[in-house]
Amino acid sequence: MNRKLHIKIFRYNPLDPDSRPHMQSFHINEYDSMTLFIALTQIRDEMDPSLKFDFCCRAGICGSCGMVINGRPGLACHTQTKDLPAEITLHPLPVFKLLGDLSVDTGTWFRDVGTRIEAWVHGNDAAFDPAAEEVRMENALAEEIFELDRCIECGCCIAACGTARMREDFLGAASIARIARFAMDPRDLRSDDAYYDVIGNDQGVFGCMGLLGCQDVCPKHLPLQDQLGIMRRMLALHSVKGILPKAVIAALKHKGHKGCCHEKH
Amino acid sequence: MNLSAITLHVPDQSKIAGRLDFVMVASGALLILFLWAHLLLVSSVVLSPAIMNALAHFFEATYMAQVGGPAIFVVMVVHFILAARKMPFEQGEWKAFVTHGRMLRHKDTTLWLVQVISAIVILVLASVHVFTVLSDLPISAAKSAARVQGGTWLSLYLVLLPMAEMHVGIGFYRIGIKYGFISSARRAWYQRAEVVMMGGFVGIGLLTLARLYWLSI
Ligand code: HEM
Numbered sequence: 425m426n427r428k429l430h431i432k433i434f435r436y437n438p439l440d441p442d443s444r445p446h447m448q449s450f451h452i453n454e455y456d457s458m459t460l461f462i463a464l465t466q467i468r469d470e471m472d473p474s475l476k477f478d479f480c481c482r483a484g485i486c487g488s489c490g491m492v493i494n495g496r497p498g499l500a501c502h503t504q505t506k507d508l509p510a511e512i513t514l515h516p517l518p519v520f521k522l523l524g525d526l527s528v529d530t531g532t533w534f535r536d537v538g539t540r541i542e543a544w545v546h547g548n549d550a551a552f553d554p555a556a557e558e559v560r561m562e563n564a565l566a567e568e569i570f571e572l573d574r575c576i577e578c579g580c581c582i583a584a585c586g587t588a589r590m591r592e593d594f595l596g597a598a599s600i601a602r603i604a605r606f607a608m609d610p611r612d613l614r615s616d617d618a619y620y621d622v623i624g625n626d627q628g629v630f631g632c633m634g635l636l637g638c639q640d641v642c643p644k645h646l647p648l649q650d651q652l653g654i655m656r657r658m659l660a661l662h663s664v665k666g667i668l669p670k671a672v673i674a675a676l677k678h679k680g681h682k683g684c685c686h687e688k689h
Numbered sequence: 690m691n692l693s694a695i696t697l698h699v700p701d702q703s704k705i706a707g708r709l710d711f712v713m714v715a716s717g718a719l720l721i722l723f724l725w726a727h728l729l730l731v732s733s734v735v736l737s738p739a740i741m742n743a744l745a746h747f748f749e750a751t752y753m754a755q756v757g758g759p760a761i762f763v764v765m766v767v768h769f770i771l772a773a774r775k776m777p778f779e780q781g782e783w784k785a786f787v788t789h790g791r792m793l794r795h796k797d798t799t800l801w802l803v804q805v806i807s808a809i810v811i812l813v814l815a816s817v818h819v820f821t822v823l824s825d826l827p828i829s830a831a832k833s834a835a836r837v838q839g840g841t842w843l844s845l846y847l848v849l850l851p852m853a854e855m856h857v858g859i860g861f862y863r864i865g866i867k868y869g870f871i872s873s874a875r876r877a878w879y880q881r882a883e884v885v886m887m888g889g890f891v892g893i894g895l896l897t898l899a900r901l902y903w904l905s906i
Pocket residue numbers: 724727728731732754757758759761762765811815818819822823828832833834836837842846849850851853893894895897898
């Protein structure tokens with residue numbers, strides 16, 4: 425095989441007044457098990473040291489190398505060139521602030537939404553006893569929570585979301601899945617009302633239009649579709665408590681989900 | 690005192706967002722059921738105009754047409770207003786969404802645009818249609834046939850039918866996704882079901898129109 429790859433890269437330095445956005449072509453030889461990260465490193469080492477792109481772990485763990493690969497947001501280190509056509513177009517992730525070329529600032533964005541949804545365990549700090557043994561958790565539940573904790577905040581789901589691109593203040597699938605993670609966690613003492621206050625609005629679950637770009641690009645395969653559905657139904661039903669008959673709400677409740685709506689409080 | 694009613698500096702703690710979302714989805718579900726029932730009822734003319742007349746008579750004698758008709762129209766308008774909150778009316782939003790759609794080439798994202806456009810078409814055409822039918826009661830196969838054979842109404846129906854079916858088919862799937870009735874494991878199955886359903890109902894509708902077109906009055 426060993427194809428000659430034609431890689432077209434978006435180039436722009438927003439800090440340089442003379443810089444104009446343009447696409448630049450690079451030609452490199454493909455070799456076995458080459459990833460896009462390797463290809464980009466080779467271009468930077470051998471052809472253009474000014475090329476900006478982010479990476480750190482090279483193993484799909486740190487979430488820094490997200491970019492738009494032939495139209496699809498994905499991780500450069502997680503994408504093998506053999507799975508792509510010989511012509512590869514690379515853009516920076518939309519939504520996030522462009523730092524230059526393929527590099528964007530996802531950190532500031534995630535920090536902001538993290539603050540808005542209060543992405544931390546809300547325990548009873550006053551009652552915390554550092555000497556006491558840690559409370560144990562059922563293994564099955566721990567695994568379920570970990571399933572959502574695997575999010576690496578790469579931003580691909582945000583960049584693939586039509587809602588996030590239209591509306592700057594949309595929290596995105598990662599944030600909603602994050603709240604689902606806290607809703608499952610018995611150590612988080614927030615009430616359904618408190619969850620409603622942070623994501624029960626048109627910037628949160630009710631803003632999502634069910635386009636599922638998020639689900640289809642998440643490189644860590646988080647169950648975003650299912651969690652969005654669970655959280656939206658839970659919070660919508662919460663909002664009509666006292667209006668709709670109890671029996672109707674009970675009939676519509678999500679079955680078999682341990683996370684939300686359980687009587688933990 | 691709840692200061693959020695007076696100043697926006699105090700965040701609103703009301704449940705309004707969830708309630709509006711619930712009404713949007715519930716009204717959508719109601720319209721889906723209505724449209725399916727409607728197409729099946731009208732298609733009775735394929736079997737025989739007498740059956741359609743009898744059904745029409747039943748709905749008028751029970752005042753379901755006189756009350757239910759305008760009620761459905763109100764539901765449709767309410768549904769439109771609630772759903773339109775998500776539509777990209779601002780040019781910048783439209784540009785963002787279309788650029789996004791082109792970049793991603795993703796089925797569910799593209800289908801959303803189809804829903805936005807069909808919604809506007811239905812709003813106008815269904816309003817005209819409901820007004821005409823309800824202001825010329827009683828409904829009879831002969832009157833319907835005269836309308837369809839007139840030509841203008843036929844072209845209106847030939848646009849309204851696929852638009853309404855697409856909108857309702859996609860809407861059905863999307864309600865299932867948004868409220869978690871369709872799990873990720875069953876998504877592909879429902880996508881296929883959606884296409885079959887749309888095709889089926891457009892087929893029934895076309896058959897009805899053909900029957901009305903060739904019905905001797
Ligand atoms: C609200 C009360 C409604 C009544 C009583 C009603 C009644 C009828 C009748 C009697 C016909 C036969 C054609 C004719 O007489 O001209 C028809 C056809 C049709 N209607 Fe309605 N309609 C209503 C609402 C709607 C709405 C809201 C929509 C769209 C969302 C709609 C979509 C259609 C379509 C696409 C046809 C074409 C016929 C076919 O292919 O079966 N109607 N309707």
